Amino acid sequence: MTPLTATAELARPENVLPLLDFAGVAVFAATGALAAARQKHDLVTFAFFAALTGVGGGTVRDLLIGAPVFWVKDWWYIAICLGAALGVWVIGARTWRFRALLWLDAIGLAAYGVLGAAKAASYGAAPLICIVMGALTASFGGIVRDVLAHQPSILLRRELYITAALLSATLFVALKAINLPTLVAVLLAIAAGLALRAGAILKGWSLPAFPSAPQRF
Numbered sequence: 001m002t003p004l005t006a007t008a009e010l011a012r013p014e015n016v017l018p019l020l021d022f023a024g025v026a027v028f029a030a031t032g033a034l035a036a037a038r039q040k041h042d043l044v045t046f047a048f049f050a051a052l053t054g055v056g057g058g059t060v061r062d063l064l065i066g067a068p069v070f071w072v073k074d075w076w077y078i079a080i081c082l083g084a085a086l087g088v089w090v091i092g093a094r095t096w097r098f099r100a101l102l103w104l105d106a107i108g109l110a111a112y113g114v115l116g117a118a119k120a121a122s123y124g125a126a127p128l129i130c131i132v133m134g135a136l137t138a139s140f141g142g143i144v145r146d147v148l149a150h151q152p153s154i155l156l157r158r159e160l161y162i163t164a165a166l167l168s169a170t171l172f173v174a175l176k177a178i179n180l181p182t183l184v185a186v187l188l189a190i191a192a193g194l195a196l197r198a199g200a201i202l203k204g205w206s207l208p209a210f211p212s213a214p215q216r217f
Contacts, residue, residue: 020115020186021058021070022080027108028141029054029081033088034101035149043089049145050085051078056141061116061133065123102201105142109161110193112138113168114186118176127173134169135162160200163207168193 032053036046055071055078062069071077116137120130139162146153172189176182199205 020111022076024108024111024115025054025058025071025077026080026084027104027111028057029084030088031101031105031108031142032081032145033085034104035145035151036085037088038101038151039149043085046085046089047082049148050088051081052148053141053145054081054084056144057112057116057137057139058141060140061119061137064136065120065125065133067119067123106164106194106197106201109138109142109165109197110168110190113165113193114172114189117169117172121173121176127177130173131166131169134172135165138162138165138168160196160205160207164193164197164200167196 029050032049032051033046035053036049041049059069059071061067113134115134117130117134119137120133121127125133143153145151168189171192172185175185175188180188196205
């Protein structure tokens with residue numbers, strides 16, 4: 001197989017999306033393990049946090065669209081979660097690890113926004129439902145992780161979070177609607193969502209808050 005042929009094979013939808021799925025699970029699982037590290041839990045709890053964060057959003061998505069739950073069919077997903085937990089444990093205490101949590105979460109958010117939308121589309125969901133499933137897939141695991149770690153939920157902060165997943169999912173659906181190649185659509189959609197989330201992390205970007213009622217004297 002020539003390099004050009006190999007690249008073409010990787011760009012096929014049936015190859016792009018599974019690779020993205022494994023990568024997304026690994027990234028989110030690592031954020032779960034990092035959250036356990038912040039609370040100084042043991043290795044078993046690391047594994048639990050990693051697995052729940054890694055597969056939580058995808059599990060809810062599959063149940064809602066009537067698909068077989070992905071990690072039940074393929075044990076590699078849980079193995080990846082356990083590997084991510086062990087990796088974080090082996091790395092140990094590092095000054096940069098909690099900053100890594102933010103950025104790994106941002107990458108997972110953008111990637112899973114695309115993946116959730118793509119899987120919903122493969123089960124015949126309407127474009128709007130695909131976008132909703134993308135946001136759900138990307139955010140649910142992180143929300144559960146924060147609850148378990150006794151951290152303030154990202155939903156209660158004004159900085160852009162689910163909006164980044166919505167952007168990734170929406171852009172992917174739109175680009176596929178105009179028949180753009182899957183690999184190009186995936187890369188552009190992930191880049192857009194990641195850029196938006198990066199702006200929230202670095203610059204504090206947020207949506208306008210609901211205005212307060214005027215004071216009456």
